[in-house]
Amino acid sequence: MKTNFFCPKCHGYLSVADKVIFAIKKEGLDSGLLLLSPKLGEYTYEYHPTIELTEGEQIDFYCPMCGHDLTVEGANKLVRVKMQVDDKETFWVVFSKKIGERCTYKISDDGQEETFGEHGSLNVDYLSINLLK
C-alpha cells in the first residue's frame, strides 16, 4: 500500500522519503520541523537535537509549504491532514497534538472511521465535528 500525505489547503505533499514532514511551533519554539512515520498507529518523532519535546506537551502543526494551521476547526487539540492511498482514495487523518498521546483516526469521505493507537478512545467526542467540510 502506497500512501501520500498532503496539505488540505495547498495540496503540497508532506511525504518525503519514508517520513511525513510538519512545521511545528510551541511555547519557547517559534519554528521547527518534525518528522513522523507515515504508518498510522506508529508514533516516532524525529527532530533537530536543539528542540526539546516532553511527554504531555501540546505543539501546533503547520504545513511547511504554505504555513496553513492544520488544527481541526473546533477541536484545538487535534491536527488533520489528507492522505491518499495507492493514488486513488483519499482520507482525513486526524491525530493528537499532544506528545505521547497515541491516537490517530482515519476517516473516509463517507464518514467511516478507523482508530489507531493505545489512546484511541480519548478524542472520539471530537470526531462528531464535521471534519469533511
Ligand SMILES: [Zn+2]
Ligand atoms: Zn499547505
